[in-house]
Amino acid sequence: MAEKDPAKEKRKIKSVKKMKDIMTNYYIDAKMAEQNGKKVAWITSGGPVEPLIAMDVIPIYPENHGAMIGASKMGIDLCQKAEVMGYSSDLCSYARSDISCATVNGGPIGGLPKPDMLVCCNNICGTVLKWYEVQARYFNVPLFILDTPFCHTQFLPEARKYVHRQIEEYIVFLENACKKKMDHDRMKEVGRLSVEGQRLWQAVLDTAMNKPAPLSAFDAFFHLALIVTLRGTKQAVDYYEGLLAEMRERIADNIGAVENEKYRLLWDNLPVWYRTKWLSDKFAAADTCLVADTYTSAWCGTLKYIDENNFIESMAEAYTRIYLNIGVDEMARDVVSMIDKYSADGLVMHSNRSCKPYSFGQLDIQRIVREKRGLPSLMIEADMVDERFFSESQIETRIDAFMEVVKERKSCTR
Amino acid sequence: MYTVGIDIGSITAKAALLQDGRLISTNLIFTGYNSATAGKKVFSELLLAAGMNDTSGIKVVSTGYGRSSVDFADKAITEITCHAAGAYFLNEKIRFIIDIGGQDSKAILLDEKGKVKNFVMNDKCAAGTGRFLEVMARALEINLDDFGALSLDAQNPAQISSLCTVFAESEVISLISKGVARENIIAGIHESIGSRIVALAARTGLTTPLMVTGGVAKNVGLLGALEKALGFKPDVSKYAQLTGAIGAAVLANKL
Ligand code: SF4
Numbered sequence: 001m002a003e004k005d006p007a008k009e010k011r012k013i014k015s016v017k018k019m020k021d022i023m024t025n026y027y028i029d030a031k032m033a034e035q036n037g038k039k040v041a042w043i044t045s046g047g048p049v050e051p052l053i054a055m056d057v058i059p060i061y062p063e064n065h066g067a068m069i070g071a072s073k074m075g076i077d078l079c080q081k082a083e084v085m086g087y088s089s090d091l092c093s094y095a096r097s098d099i100s101c102a103t104v105n106g107g108p109i110g111g112l113p114k115p116d117m118l119v120c121c122n123n124i125c126g127t128v129l130k131w132y133e134v135q136a137r138y139f140n141v142p143l144f145i146l147d148t149p150f151c152h153t154q155f156l157p158e159a160r161k162y163v164h165r166q167i168e169e170y171i172v173f174l175e176n177a178c179k180k181k182m183d184h185d186r187m188k189e190v191g192r193l194s195v196e197g198q199r200l201w202q203a204v205l206d207t208a209m210n211k212p213a214p215l216s217a218f219d220a221f222f223h224l225a226l227i228v229t230l231r232g233t234k235q236a237v238d239y240y241e242g243l244l245a246e247m248r249e250r251i252a253d254n255i256g257a258v259e260n261e262k263y264r265l266l267w268d269n270l271p272v273w274y275r276t277k278w279l280s281d282k283f284a285a286a287d288t289c290l291v292a293d294t295y296t297s298a299w300c301g302t303l304k305y306i307d308e309n310n311f312i313e314s315m316a317e318a319y320t321r322i323y324l325n326i327g328v329d330e331m332a333r334d335v336v337s338m339i340d341k342y343s344a345d346g347l348v349m350h351s352n353r354s355c356k357p358y359s360f361g362q363l364d365i366q367r368i369v370r371e372k373r374g375l376p377s378l379m380i381e382a383d384m385v386d387e388r389f390f391s392e393s394q395i396e397t398r399i400d401a402f403m404e405v406v407k408e409r410k411s412c413t414r
Numbered sequence: 415m416y417t418v419g420i421d422i423g424s425i426t427a428k429a430a431l432l433q434d435g436r437l438i439s440t441n442l443i444f445t446g447y448n449s450a451t452a453g454k455k456v457f458s459e460l461l462l463a464a465g466m467n468d469t470s471g472i473k474v475v476s477t478g479y480g481r482s483s484v485d486f487a488d489k490a491i492t493e494i495t496c497h498a499a500g501a502y503f504l505n506e507k508i509r510f511i512i513d514i515g516g517q518d519s520k521a522i523l524l525d526e527k528g529k530v531k532n533f534v535m536n537d538k539c540a541a542g543t544g545r546f547l548e549v550m551a552r553a554l555e556i557n558l559d560d561f562g563a564l565s566l567d568a569q570n571p572a573q574i575s576s577l578c579t580v581f582a583e584s585e586v587i588s589l590i591s592k593g594v595a596r597e598n599i600i601a602g603i604h605e606s607i608g609s610r611i612v613a614l615a616a617r618t619g620l621t622t623p624l625m626v627t628g629g630v631a632k633n634v635g636l637l638g639a640l641e642k643a644l645g646f647k648p649d650v651s652k653y654a655q656l657t658g659a660i661g662a663a664v665l666a667n668k669l
Contacts, residue, residue, distance in 0.1 A: 351537075363617065370532070370619075381537055393479060394518070398535055401494035405530045408495075412529075 010255060013219055015243045022239060023225055030058045030113045039116040039178055042135065044128045045228055046298075047121035047146065048167065048319050050194050050311070053232040054187040055174050057116075061229055062135075065112055066094035069101065070273025070385035072108040079386045081106075092354040093385035095131040102138060117141050117177045119170070123148040123325045125357045144173045148320040152327045155317055163316035191311025194232040195303070200240035201227045202300040207247040208291045209342055212256025213264065214247045217293040218280040219257060221271045227299045258289040263406050266339055267293035268365070269350035269358050270384040282396070286403040292342040294335060298323045301334070328361035332368040339373055346406050347377035353389045376409065378402040416472045418460065419496065419662025420453055420487065422480025424516035425544065426629060427452040428659040429460040435667055437503075439464040440656050449480030457486075473669050475662040479517070488669055493658045494522055494533050500661025501625045502528025504651045510621050512611055512640065512648065513657070514630035516544040521615035534618045542610040544630050546579050550603050553586050554596055565600040565635030572602030582606065601635060608639030615644075625649040627657035 033040045041052050045063040052059045069075055070093070079093050081100035089096075097107070105111030118141060120132035129145065136143035146166050149159045171182050204223070207214050215223075223243060230236040250256075265283070267290045272279060283290060302321055307314040323331065339347065347369055351359045366377045378398060383389035421428040422445060431439040441460040445452045453476065461469065476484035477496040484490070493515070501508045502524065511522040519536040536542050551558040572594050576582040582603075589599050612620070624644070630636055631654035641647050653660060 367617075376532060379534070394535075397479070397492055397518070401492035401530075401533060401535075404492060404495045405533065408529055 007259065011257065011259065013215065013223075013243075013246065015239070015246050016222070018239065018242065019223060019225065022230075022235065026229065027109055030060055033058050033113055040113050041117045041119050041177075042112070042115040042132075043119040044121050044124060044132070046124040046319070046322055046324070047119050048170070048315055049229075050190045050232040050315070051167075051171055051174055051182070051187065052119070053230075054190040055178050055180070055182060057174070057178065058113075059229060060112055060115065062098040062112065062131075063094050064225060064229055065101070065107065065109075066097055066385055067271075067273050068109070069097045069107050071276070073274045073387065074107055075274060075385035076387050078106060079388075089386075092125070092127045092131075092356075093383055094354065095127055097385055099131065099134055099138075102135065115139055115141050117173075118143040119146070120144070121146040121148060121319065123319055123322050125324065125355070127356075142173070142177060144170055146170060146319070148325055150325055151321055151330075153329070155321055159320060160316050163320050164313065167312060167315055188311065190232040191315075192308055193234060193237055194311070195306055195308040197227055197231050197233075197236040197240060198300040198303050198306075200237060200244055202297075202303065204240055204244050204247055205292065205297055205300070206341075207244070207251060210251045211264075211343070212254070212258065212261035213289050213291040213342075214250035214255060214257060216257035216280065217267045217290040217296065218271075218276050220293060220296040221276060224296045224299065231299070256289065258284045258287065260287045261289045262287040263345050263403070263410065264289055264291045264343055265346050265348050265406075266291065266335070266342065266344040267295070267348050267350070268335065268362065269352045270295055270355055272350060272380075272382045272390065273384050274387050275382070275390060278392075282399055283403075286399075286407075288403065288406075290348065291344060292338055294323060294331075294338065297338070324357050328364050329368075331361060332365045332372075335365055335369060336372050339369065339375065344375070345410055346375050346402070348402075349377060349379050350384075351379050351381045353381070353383040354385065376402065376405050415667070416466070417663045417666035418457065418472055418474045419500075419659040419664070419666060420457055420474060420476045420484050421478040421493065421496065421656075421658035421662060422449045422453055422456075422476065422484065423478045423629075423658075426516075426655070427456040427478075427480070428656050429456040430656055430659040430663045431460055431464055432660075432663040432667065435664070437653075437660060437663075440653070440659065442655065445480065450483040450485065453480065453484040454486075457484075473666040475666040475669070477658050477662045488666065491662060491665055493518075494520060494535075495530055496658045496661035496665060497627055498522055498524050498528055498530045498661065499664045500653075500657035500659070501627060501651075503660055503664045504653060504657065505623070505625065505649060507623050508625045508649065510615070510618075510624040512615055512624065512626050513628040514542070514544060514607070514611065514626070514636070515628050519543050519611055519614065521611070521618040521620070523619050523621065532618050534614055536610075536614060542607050542614070544628075546582070546607065547603070547630070547633075547636075549579055549583055550586055550600075553583050554590070554599065556596065556600070561600055561604075562633035562635040562637075564597050565604055566638070567597040568595075568601030570598050571605050572598045574599075574602045574606040601639070604633075604636045604639035605642070607636060608643040611640065612643040620644075622646065623649055625651065627651075627654050629655040631655065 078097035082096035302318040476487035481490040
């Protein structure tokens with residue numbers, strides 16, 4: 001075997017192993033849930049997980065599973081299976097691969113543990129509604145739908161009341177499904193841990209403000225898993241404390257995610273799961289670090305609306321005003337402020353064929369960024385799981401040309 | 415000093431030779447199956463025509479889809495940057511470029527120094543590219559080179575509304591079966607490409623003077639459609655198809 005490059009070894013994030021172990025154990029626990037008398041709920045990525053944790057229900061995220069399917073390059077096969085079942089190739093590839101995977105127990109971990117209930121929150125998209133209805137019929141389990149009105153420009157008091165009332169219903173739904181009462185003290189504690197976890201995750205992402213950034217968006221895509229799946233647990237808090245300490249150490253030792261960071265870019269939309277390495281190598285070869293992204297920051301983006309002493313009450317607002325449930329103007333404001341915060345030299349947008357709510361306003365956001373900050377931006381067309389929508393040579397040319405522009409501009413302004 | 419730019423596109427391979435920044439020779443061949451061989455051939459023919467047999471000291475920049483297959487090039491630069499340099503070389507006043515290539519169309523905004531300020535390429539679909547025209551020519555059983563001249567006879571351009579090449583092809587086939595005159599169909603095809611590209615350009619901050627580059631600029635019908643969609647006459651150089659290669663040679667001068 002070839003000698004390991006010491007500089008490369010030094011750049012590797014050590015917490016990766018711990019994360020892998022935690023995720024492996026998490027899935028083993030979930031698969032053994034029935035034997036251990038535990039209940040499993042499938043929940044959408046933007047859904048309120050805290051009440052599940054408080055009720056000792058194991059939350060499972062088909063979207064996280066979808067990301068694993070994509071990363072292990074099993075997307076085409078499962079998507080095609082769904083198409084054979086009659087689903088359109090225009091349907092989100094997370095939905096397609098989950099729906100077909102459930103029928104064959106395929107994918108990287110031999111399928112997800114069977115759900116006892118489903119929790120669907122439409123704050124991320126409308127697709128999840130039909131997707132979860134399909135799965136509720138298939139598994140013949142109860143489905144709870146949390147309807148969060150879209151916030152075009154503001155969050156109205158009526159919306160607050162409407163969502164809050166549903167959260168109360170959600171708790172009743174869980175109490176019925178679990179045949180036990182919610183322990184409200186426990187719920188408070190979970191809420192507190194959730195806030196703490198989100199703060200830590202934000203702090204981890206914020207370390208990328210440093211030059212060089214100790215972690216890239218590609219690292220964030222990986223380390224995101226816990227704040228999504230185990231938000232509200234002590235385990236997530238402990239993990240991110242460790243990760244934050246490691247990032248601070250890297251800053252102190254001047255270790256960057258990219259060897260020779262000269263250019264910094266912001267990424268928008270979901271990762272291209274089956275090409276994260278290719279993309280990260282491609283940018284790193286151009287001395288470029290993708291320092292932040294709108295995707296992983298969505299899991300701490302609504303901290304400002306949460307009152308940790310009144311978690312259940314403030315949840316309504318926090319879960320309704322997430323990045324995918326707000327108007328394009330507000331999204332653009334978020335993007336511009338991230339560009340400033342992380343001193344980005346440009347913006348890379350993944351126009352994701354699967355995710356319409358994420359991709360819909362991108363041209364406007366691109367224009368607003370150009371007008372407000374005069375920065376170049378690049379649009380890459382692909383799909384997060386379905387590799388058939390990825391064209392390597394086309395994307396390569398676009399990235400190369402974009403980097404020529406970024407370099408030229410930076411050399412002019414120096 | 416001699417510099418050479420080699421542009422390996424999906425359909426044709428182009429080369430340009432500059433001596434101290436002056437254009438002295440160009441060459442164009444079909445790329446064919448092997449782009450590495452095409453790169454060697456277009457280069458050796460270019461030098462032969464210029465009566466040069468010593469290649470030492472010549473700086474070479476490659477561009478286009480096959481840019482990385484030109485292993486003897488000193489550097490590979492994308493066609494975006496090369497088209498900008500080429501257009502600026504041909505006319506320093508140019509601030510905007512529309513390039514319709516075999517598999518890509520591009521809209522490029524330049525600054526006063528001829529540097530790329532912003533660019534957009536077509537989305538993944540082949541509609542609005544040279545390939546789209548090829549598919550349509552095949553459906554109509556007409557030689558692509560005759561497309562431009564034929565469309566000038568159109569009285570009443572047909573409406574082609576599909577954005578997808580495959581759907582547009584079936585639209586064309588149904589127009590043929592309805593007996594629509596083929597010059598009207600061709601003109602309709604040109605207009606559909608024209609409006610698509612101008613929409614792309616508008617996203618990039620369309621401005622003037624505007625130059626159309628790439629092989630498709632030889633198609634008078636398409637130029638007419640572009641003029642109609644733009645609302646003004648674009649600039650076209652006789653070296654339109656060679657712009658990328660010329661730009662590559664210009665950039666080689668700065669290596
Ligand atoms: S459409 Fe987008 S938000 Fe909805 S499930 Fe798919 S990836 Fe998630």
